[in-house]
Amino acid sequence: MAMTESKEKGIIILAVDGNLDADGTLAMEEKVLALLEGGATQLLFDFSGLDYINSSGLRVLVLSYQRLKKVSGKVAICGVKDYIQEVFEVSGYDKIFSLYAERADALSGM
């Protein structure tokens, strides 16, 4: 798993590549908590390079959603592969997160 952080139009973009297995999820959780504690209010997860996620990975996304909701912040996700999109649908999280096909769509839609 590899993470790349960038910032565009005031939105913090976290690109996550590879597998969000237990180790990867822990690393992402630490990163997300640090970003939230650093005052981030608009967070975009770019999952175009993501190959794997499980319920623990989803939990980190929900955590950021719950935290940002309280401060009227926003969290969105872009670029998920279709088999990962299915996980969002089965969990019902597709109704909560704004899911965009491309990063550019997310940046203009958030």
Add this chain to the structure above:
Amino acid sequence: MADNSVSFRMTNKQNCFKCFQPKVEEFGAAHDLPTKAIFHLTLSLDELVTNIISYGYADYDEHPIDVTISLSDDVITIRIEDDSEPFNIFEAPEPTFDVPLEDRESLGGMGIHLVKNMVDEIDYKREDGKNILLLKKKICEKCCPADG
């Protein structure tokens, strides 16, 4: 022709994902399984084994977790056998879908909910102090497009 079945033993003290993921990938490649099916199998094993390791043992000892993956007539079967506390997947609580996400205090149950949706058939039995779980998944191009 690739072997139609693969068996391996892990323990609750190992990083199990790193044990089984290559085996599922290898089995999938040998049998030309669709990417989506390989993902479903990996995710199901991940959620179930994580569950066993996180909640299954009352002691701190090392315990075996035995897995067999087999393919017969376009049906993949995963068998998981462990000596953890009895865990009947059918009695596991479902996520609290009726509570809005921002108010949900517990996010539990989602892993098992995903598993139930990733496979076509589940059988559970408790035998000789062991949990034996059988997951069956039908493989077909229509339900799992190769590029999916």
